[in-house]
Amino acid sequence: MLWLAARLEWKNLQRDRVFWLAIALFSGLVALAALSSRQQLAQQAEQQASSLRAERVRLEELRLELPSDTLRVGQELLPRVATIPNAALAPVSLGQRQLQPQTVKLTIQPLNHEGAQLDVNAAATGPFDLAFLLVFLLPLLVIGASFDLLAREREQGTLALVLSQPIALTTFLLGKALTRMAVLLSLTLLVTLLGALVAGAQLQSTAALGALALYALLCAGYTLFWFALALLVNAFGRTSAGNALSLMVLWLGLVVIVPGLASVAVEDAAAGPSRSELVTAARDAARESQQRLKQAEGNHGKSSLSPLDIVATQREYESEIAPSLRAFNERRGSEQQRIDALRFSSPALLMNEALTDLSGHGSARQRHFEREQGRFHQQLRSFFEQRLQADAPLAAADYDAMPEYRWVEPSSQPMVIRVLWAILALTASATLLFAWAVRRLRKPVLLG
Numbered sequence: 001m002l003w004l005a006a007r008l009e010w011k012n013l014q015r016d017r018v019f020w021l022a023i024a025l026f027s028g029l030v031a032l033a034a035l036s037s038r039q040q041l042a043q044q045a046e047q048q049a050s051s052l053r054a055e056r057v058r059l060e061e062l063r064l065e066l067p068s069d070t071l072r073v074g075q076e077l078l079p080r081v082a083t084i085p086n087a088a089l090a091p092v093s094l095g096q097r098q099l100q101p102q103t104v105k106l107t108i109q110p111l112n113h114e115g116a117q118l119d120v121n122a123a124a125t126g127p128f129d130l131a132f133l134l135v136f137l138l139p140l141l142v143i144g145a146s147f148d149l150l151a152r153e154r155e156q157g158t159l160a161l162v163l164s165q166p167i168a169l170t171t172f173l174l175g176k177a178l179t180r181m182a183v184l185l186s187l188t189l190l191v192t193l194l195g196a197l198v199a200g201a202q203l204q205s206t207a208a209l210g211a212l213a214l215y216a217l218l219c220a221g222y223t224l225f226w227f228a229l230a231l232l233v234n235a236f237g238r239t240s241a242g243n244a245l246s247l248m249v250l251w252l253g254l255v256v257i258v259p260g261l262a263s264v265a266v267e268d269a270a271a272g273p274s275r276s277e278l279v280t281a282a283r284d285a286a287r288e289s290q291q292r293l294k295q296a297e298g299n300h301g302k303s304s305l306s307p308l309d310i311v312a313t314q315r316e317y318e319s320e321i322a323p324s325l326r327a328f329n330e331r332r333g334s335e336q337q338r339i340d341a342l343r344f345s346s347p348a349l350l351m352n353e354a355l356t357d358l359s360g361h362g363s364a365r366q367r368h369f370e371r372e373q374g375r376f377h378q379q380l381r382s383f384f385e386q387r388l389q390a391d392a393p394l395a396a397a398d399y400d401a402m403p404e405y406r407w408v409e410p411s412s413q414p415m416v417i418r419v420l421w422a423i424l425a426l427t428a429s430a431t432l433l434f435a436w437a438v439r440r441l442r443k444p445v446l447l448g
Contacts, residue, residue: 005167005175013183022144023184027191029133034195037091037129041200048083048103055081059399068393071307074384079105082376082405084369087360088208089215091199092192093131093352095361104373106405108311108381110318111373113282113325130192130199131355134219135348136255138188139226143247145180146230148240149173155240170441173231181227188223189216207412211358214419218358221426222351228433235440258346266338272331273324281324289317307388311381336363340418344425354422357415368410379403 013019058078067073082104104112150173153159162172193212197203203212233246273281292313343349356362380403387394 002171002175002178005172006179009176009179010183013180019145022141023187023191026133026137026141026188029137030130030191030195031198033129033133034091034199037094037127038199040094040097040127041086041090044097044102045086048081051081051103051105052083055079062394063396063399066394066396070384070387070392070394071310073394074108074380076107078402079107080376080380080403080405082106082369082373083407084365085407086200086202087211087358087365088202088205089196089211089359090361091130091196091201091359092215093355093359093361094127094129095131095356095359097127097361100366100369106373106377106380108377108384110286110314110321111377113278113321113328130195131352131359134188134192134222134355135352138219138222139251139255139348141184141188142181142223142226142230143244143251145184146177146227146234147244147247148234149176149180149231150234151238151240151243154237170438173234173441177227177231181223185220185223189219192219210412210416214416214423215355215358217423218351218354218419218426221423221430222347224430225347225426225433228430228437232433232437232440235437254346255348259349259352262339262342262345262349265342266335269338270331270335272327272334274331275328278321278324278328282321285317285320288320289313292316308385311385311388332363332367343422347426347429350422350425354419357418362415364414365410372405372408376403376405 062073062078067077084102150159153162193201202208229250230243230247233243233250238246339349339353343353353362357364383401383403387398
């Protein structure tokens with residue numbers, strides 16, 4: 001009988017113009033989000049490619065010129081470029097891409113901790129991407145497709161007639177809900193995956209197919225949760241208007257209010273310097289370092305300062321800001337731990353964090369990029385310090401032996417575990433809501 005109820009609902013759904021209009025509107029928004037993501041990712045790719053081309057050109061020029069000042073080459077003339085490549089599902093969620101630099105120019109001078117140059121409006125409103133549509137608008141589609149699953153039959157007076165047939169109320173309602181969920185989920189996956197491909201997603205590798213499978217399961221879990229919630233609201237026997245109002249209040253709470261309160265809680269509990277405080281400390285230490293160099297030059301003459309003395313002064317600067325940098329990183333780590341715990345308070349937080357991880361724009365991958373920058377910076381500095389200690393200008397062979405930045409992709413296991421936890425939490429929550437709804441559906445008051 002479940003199959004019969006599903007077939008009947010499919011026929012009714014085919015005639016539901018409002019449902020298909022909502023799908024068409026959602027598809028149009030997906031197209032706009034895909035084009036927006038494609039443009040931003042293309043700009044990032046062009047910036048990275050331009051920086052790498054400039055690096056190669058500069059290397060060739062220095063090979064021909066062979067300047068004698070090795071310290072000046074390492075500090076000013078030869079920036080090495082470090083980039084973080086896009087993951088396979090990068091267009092799905094732009095995540096922290098706008099908040100952190102994706103291309104960094106490195107010399108043997110101390111690292112810059114000022115972060116990315118932000119578009120203030122974009123940073124305030126957040127990116128318009130597929131993740132935004134899935135987190136915020138997909139639940140509204142579910143609500144529009146399910147708020148009157150039972151109420152319409154009651155209000156039209158056909159519920160008693162339906163139940164006079166050999167079919168249970170639970171079977172009838174589940175058949176309707178599962179049909180609408182299957183259609184909506186299939187169309188959502190199709191439309192968003194096409195949007196991701198248009199935006200530049202690369203799905204050729206085995207790892208990309210694994211990420212795609214996790215994406216499909218995540219969307220299924222999120223959709224299942226909202227349908228289960230809608231089924232429970234329907235099971236309380238209210239009118240269509242009452243169901244719609246209840247579901248909208250729940251959407252507002254779970255998608256807007258709870259994530260907002262979680263963000264405030266994370267910020268209030270944070271201990272340690274913020275990014276702006278770290279930048280201020282770094283600038284103050286840099287000024288003091290420059291004053292020490294100028295004072296030494298004024299007292300003894302510039303020629304008395306060896307390149308190794310200058311490098312040693314820069315290392316002193318790094319030692320001075322090391323406590324602030326360590327405290328800042330500890331703050332970021334504690335904030336992420338709180339986010340990891342609080343994400344279970346809202347399905348929207350679970351969905352958003354998981355999509356950001358799948359896209360490769362999460363905080364864990366960004367921190368890995370920062371560690372790779374530090375590792376390469378130390379290699380580059382050691383290379384030049386060895387040449388400075390030998391007190392010899394760089395030869396053509398030195399440019400061939402110079403360290404080159406190579407991106408090393410972090411292990412995907414932590415990301416997979418985080419996403420699987422999100423899928424499990426959404427599925428478990430949906431199962432509990434379904435069980436509660438089934439229990440409510442057994443009450444005869446629903447026939448009234």
